[in-house]
Amino acid sequence: MSTHIHYSAHSRMADLLSEHYQIFSLISRLGIPLGMGDRTIREVCEGNGVDYDTFMYLVRFDLYPELRETMKSDLGRMDVQLIIDFLRTSHDYFLDVRLPDIGRALESALDEAPHDIRVVVKQYYDDYSQEVHRHMRYEDRVVFPYAEALLRGELQQEDFSISDFEKHHDQIELKMLELKNIFLKYYTWDANLKLYDVLHDLYACGEELQNHNDIENQIFIPCIKALEERPAR
Amino acid sequence: MRASLLIAVTDRHIRSSLAALLETVREPELSLHLLTDPYTFVDTARSLRPDLIIVSADICSAPLIDTVRTAASLTETHFVLYCDTIAGELMAERADGHISLEVSDQEILDLVTSLLRVEQKREEEELLTPREREIVIGIVKGMTNKEIADKLFISPNTVTTHRRNIVKKLDIHSASGLTVYAIMNKLVSLKDIHV
Numbered sequence: 001m002s003t004h005i006h007y008s009a010h011s012r013m014a015d016l017l018s019e020h021y022q023i024f025s026l027i028s029r030l031g032i033p034l035g036m037g038d039r040t041i042r043e044v045c046e047g048n049g050v051d052y053d054t055f056m057y058l059v060r061f062d063l064y065p066e067l068r069e070t071m072k073s074d075l076g077r078m079d080v081q082l083i084i085d086f087l088r089t090s091h092d093y094f095l096d097v098r099l100p101d102i103g104r105a106l107e108s109a110l111d112e113a114p115h116d117i118r119v120v121v122k123q124y125y126d127d128y129s130q131e132v133h134r135h136m137r138y139e140d141r142v143v144f145p146y147a148e149a150l151l152r153g154e155l156q157q158e159d160f161s162i163s164d165f166e167k168h169h170d171q172i173e174l175k176m177l178e179l180k181n182i183f184l185k186y187y188t189w190d191a192n193l194k195l196y197d198v199l200h201d202l203y204a205c206g207e208e209l210q211n212h213n214d215i216e217n218q219i220f221i222p223c224i225k226a227l228e229e230r231p232a233r
Numbered sequence: 234m235r236a237s238l239l240i241a242v243t244d245r246h247i248r249s250s251l252a253a254l255l256e257t258v259r260e261p262e263l264s265l266h267l268l269t270d271p272y273t274f275v276d277t278a279r280s281l282r283p284d285l286i287i288v289s290a291d292i293c294s295a296p297l298i299d300t301v302r303t304a305a306s307l308t309e310t311h312f313v314l315y316c317d318t319i320a321g322e323l324m325a326e327r328a329d330g331h332i333s334l335e336v337s338d339q340e341i342l343d344l345v346t347s348l349l350r351v352e353q354k355r356e357e358e359e360l361l362t363p364r365e366r367e368i369v370i371g372i373v374k375g376m377t378n379k380e381i382a383d384k385l386f387i388s389p390n391t392v393t394t395h396r397r398n399i400v401k402k403l404d405i406h407s408a409s410g411l412t413v414y415a416i417m418n419k420l421v422s423l424k425d426i427h428v
Contacts, residue, residue, distance in 0.1 A: 066303075116422065116423045117413075120416045120423075120426075123412070124409045127409050128409075174406065175406075175410070178404075178406060178410050179413070182405065182417070
């Protein structure tokens with residue numbers, strides 16, 4: 001049996017984080033520092049310039065995927081700029097920290113594996129990292145500036161719309177999970193403990209990327225669509 | 234491999250007689266779970282991840298199956314509905330199967346074992362045929378469909394069909410993933426591929 005605890009503005013931020021460690025990635029990317037003492041969720045948010053409603057939306061989105069459908073009606077209350085900043089910081093985290101870390105750990109875990117396996121796995125991972133890089137930097141350079149211009153109420157060029165982006169928005173986590181599956185099913189050499197750690201990371205990072213993509217698809221894109229439909233000022 | 238089965242039927246007598254019947258199944262070996270509190274259905278299904286669920290329509294009606302599937306992350310689970318009304322049976326057409334009081338014991342056993350056998354068959358089918366292996370080798374060497382077809386004296390369409398089956402069997406979708414697979418299974422060596 002699992003129970004949904006409904007956090008409110010007056011719940012302590014530290015309680016939320018103690019019970020759900022996955023929220024750490026959220027507060028780190030929103031620029032909320034540690035050392036929050038006994039302050040409530042609302043106090044911590046306001047003290048750090050983070051919109052409370054948007055924060056709670058992201059928390060619920062993360063903790064209770066089964067409620068996502070019913071939450072849609074609250075999308076109108078979102079601080080879209082905050083979402084964009086959050087997504088940008090997430091991109092930096094994946095590209096500058098998470099992916100290179102896993103790449104290094106993978107190489108070191110395969111230290112004693114046959115040479116040819118090391119070569120093709122490294123190639124696979126490097127190609128994949130490049131793909132994620134292209135995917136995320138495209139969003140940083142093209143999609144987010146477009147959304148920010150819409151937010152400022154500026155007229156947009158006709159040749160780009162968020163629906164075009166939506167159509168081409170790949171599930172970037174798939175190849176990460178694919179690599180994990182290949183190891184799981186076809187790696188028949190001795191695996192050292194480091195390799196198990198890396199597989200765990202591939203799994204976890206695959207889920208993080210999937211969650212990131214879900215935020216883009218189910219929060220960011222609908223918000224921008226609503227802005228596009230708003231009559232020009 | 235043991236298959237797990239959850240019986241979530243409200244009526245206590247029907248639940249236990251289904252359990253008694255299914256306990257006689259030897260192939261595949263079953264581990265049976267009986268749900269007594271209908272209110273815990275989704276949570277129980279989520280934590281058990283059974284291969285098959287027999288659920289009565291008052292706990293989960295046919296139109297709700299997909300929702301439960303999503304909510305409880307049960308992509309592979311088969312749903313068999315236990316129906317006690319004709320209307321329920323009509324609705325149940327879109328479940329993986331449905332049973333009722335009218336259905337004989339033998340029919341229930343056949344339904345359950347056939348649904349679970351598909352599962353086992355799927356695992357056996359994962360081995361590539363010799364022809365499929367040749368095609369994997371072609372792909373990781375960087376050959377086009379046309380080149381592979383010419384080399385093996387088959388049509389490019391056949392190559393496409395083989396490729397689709399390979400993807401399905403291995404669950405590997407990218408050429409670079411196939412390369413790792415091919416090296417791990419010694420189908421090619423490094424000098425065969427352009428790294």
